[in-house]
Amino acid sequence: MPQLRQITNRCETHELLKRNSVKIARVTIQMRSRKPMKKKSFSFAVPIQQALMSAALLFLSITLCVEAFGDDAAAKQQKCTFQVKAVLGFSNSNAGGAGSLTVEHDLLRFENKKQQVTLVSLASIESVVLSEQNKQVGGVPMTLGKAAVPFGGGRVVSLISHKKYDDIAITYRDQDGGIHGVIYELPAGEGLKLEKLIVSHGMHVGTQVSSNGAADQEISNGSK
Amino acid sequence: MAASNKDVFRVLSVLVLLVAQSFASGRHSGTFNKGSRAWSIGDTKWSVQVEEVESGDVHLDPVFRVAIYEHLLTELERTTYFKDVWRSGDRLADSEGDLLILKVKVNKFDAGSETKRAVTTVAGATKITAEFGLETRRGQTVKKGVVNADVRWFGENMKVTRSLARNIASKIKNSKLPEPDVTRTSARVH
Numbered sequence: 001m002p003q004l005r006q007i008t009n010r011c012e013t014h015e016l017l018k019r020n021s022v023k024i025a026r027v028t029i030q031m032r033s034r035k036p037m038k039k040k041s042f043s044f045a046v047p048i049q050q051a052l053m054s055a056a057l058l059f060l061s062i063t064l065c066v067e068a069f070g071d072d073a074a075a076k077q078q079k080c081t082f083q084v085k086a087v088l089g090f091s092n093s094n095a096g097g098a099g100s101l102t103v104e105h106d107l108l109r110f111e112n113k114k115q116q117v118t119l120v121s122l123a124s125i126e127s128v129v130l131s132e133q134n135k136q137v138g139g140v141p142m143t144l145g146k147a148a149v150p151f152g153g154g155r156v157v158s159l160i161s162h163k164k165y166d167d168i169a170i171t172y173r174d175q176d177g178g179i180h181g182v183i184y185e186l187p188a189g190e191g192l193k194l195e196k197l198i199v200s201h202g203m204h205v206g207t208q209v210s211s212n213g214a215a216d217q218e219i220s221n222g223s224k
Numbered sequence: 225m226a227a228s229n230k231d232v233f234r235v236l237s238v239l240v241l242l243v244a245q246s247f248a249s250g251r252h253s254g255t256f257n258k259g260s261r262a263w264s265i266g267d268t269k270w271s272v273q274v275e276e277v278e279s280g281d282v283h284l285d286p287v288f289r290v291a292i293y294e295h296l297l298t299e300l301e302r303t304t305y306f307k308d309v310w311r312s313g314d315r316l317a318d319s320e321g322d323l324l325i326l327k328v329k330v331n332k333f334d335a336g337s338e339t340k341r342a343v344t345t346v347a348g349a350t351k352i353t354a355e356f357g358l359e360t361r362r363g364q365t366v367k368k369g370v371v372n373a374d375v376r377w378f379g380e381n382m383k384v385t386r387s388l389a390r391n392i393a394s395k396i397k398n399s400k401l402p403e404p405d406v407t408r409t410s411a412r413v414h
Contacts, residue, residue, distance in 0.1 A: 131287040135381075136338050146342070159339070169287040169289075177314055179313050183291060
């Protein structure tokens with residue numbers, strides 16, 4: 001019996017030659033030895049239904065693995081922070097105060113730069129509304145500067161000195177049942193991430209038409 | 225000369241006392257005091273509960289709806305016209321005797337654009353029209369009206385929500401509301 005130094009298994013899976021014309025998939029295994037051996041090849045036929053079933057099972061197992069690892073990733077990312085600007089709503093934070101909004105476990109935590117912390121239970125949230133807005137940058141100094149530019153040059157500056165941002169309005173009930181509304185301003189695109197994060201904590205998403213005719217998403221608490 | 229000065233002070237003090245008494249008697253008799261613009265019967269005032277803003281068929285940005293609600297609470301509290309300002313759904317308001325419910329419905333909304341305003345000056349105004357109604361618990365309308373607000377020159381679109389809330393609060397503040405007891409009595413009769 002010849003000693004085999006190198007055995008190379010090469011599996012060649014022939015794809016279906018023509019659609020609806022070939023019913024089987026062929027698998028060929030070639031074995032090579034030092035001396036040229038007589039090429040042994042054999043093939044077996046697998047019914048197409050069995051092949052599809054195995055592929056489906058493989059896909060299912062991969063999906064389950066991804067789900068399992070995804071849960072771990074979600075657990076690691078339970079604490080997510082967004083840099084926001086509180087437009088209005090919270091009584092203990094100045095309107096327009098910048099700060100960080102954190103979603104951790106079942107709490108929405110806002111902390112402004114004066115270290116004032118406001119906690120809102122996610123279970124008490126009634127709705128979350130996301131809206132895309134547009135505004136001029138620079139505030140009053142920029143406005144005065146544009147007005148000072150001769151020959152209407154300030155108007156041209158206005159064409160480019162605007163930015164898009166997301167407004168997210170959250171309504172929730174306090175301990176006595178009173179409805180509060182808070183509005184946060186986020187950089188464009190961040191609002192959607194925050195919305196998705198809140199959705200991942202068990203909120204249902206509704207659709208509401210905005211003033212521009214575009215569909216804004218409204219998230220309402222499923223527990224209600 | 226010193227005696228004459230003393231006489232002047234005496235006359236002034238009497239005048240001040242008389243004016244103070246007249247103001248005080250006016251308040252206790254239940255008249256509308258234009259100085260403070262607060263309607264008070266004895267020491268009681270109405271309390272108000274602000275309901276969530278309705279937009280009906282109008283395509284109002286939901287964020288604006290929340291902003292109007294919050295600004296209304298702030299502006300009404302700032303007027304000191306009402307004894308208490310309650311949020312919608314607050315259970316503590318149930319124990320309030322003389323409670324009015326403020327309902328606001330937006331009739332018209334034009335979103336506008338701040339950039340358009342900055343570039344053209346004349347176009348891109350944000351306009352809003354809303355009607356409000358102050359009702360008793362039994363559904364009797366005490367006061368209603370229509371209020372407009374707009375942003376025509378400078379500022380963000382969101383500024384219109386504060387203007388609207390301020391206009392509503394101002395209109396309520398300048399109105400003469402009936403006495404709480406009278407309303408309750410009439411409600412019992414009907």
